[in-house]
Amino acid sequence: MPTVTKKDLIDRIADQTGQKRVVVKSTVQKFLDEVILELGKGNRLEFRDFGVFELRERQPRVAQNPKTLEPVEVPAKKVVKFKVGRRMQQSLDDDESTDDAKAQVERIRVRRPS
């Protein structure tokens, strides 16, 4: 899968807008830094059409060492969750070759029969 970097996008935006690369770079970097900063404060970021970033804290818990069966304290952990926004999902779905199949098939969430 080809990888696109920050630099690729900065170059492209500079070309499209006629802004100086260094200005675009600074804006993009500040934007990404602010996302990190806000998540660090425990805030949620919602970018309309794009998606939502939020921090989930996995609770600490006592688990069991499967070999010794001793209780093991598993500490809390911070995890970033990204949820795709509506426009992005639509845009991805539009590219999908399986659209027709999708429309015809009813989705059913399958649980184990109890």
Add this chain to the structure above:
Amino acid sequence: MPTVTKKDLIDRIADQTGQKRVVVKSTVQKFLDEVILELGKGNRLEFRDFGVFELRERQPRVAQNPKTLEPVEVPAKKVVKFKVGRRMQQSLDDDESTDDAKAQVERIRVRRPS
């Protein structure tokens, strides 16, 4: 959890850099649009320190309707996966009050004993 929007960050970046709001807004919007575009093409985006966006395709599969036990075709689905970059994870971990406990406790991934 307080929510921060695109507008909040655009205002902040404009204040910090002295750039016009409309210019910052255009750059940020183009940046987010490019991410959507590239994911749509099936490309992976890697922003150093920040994280990686990539598309995963959930394979189509045949499941079972739990009530009727009929086979049900579940179509492929495109899903965006975000993986946090090193610096962001470090920055989040630095804020963590449980750092000391974390360092002392060995993490063990617990599986069900077979």
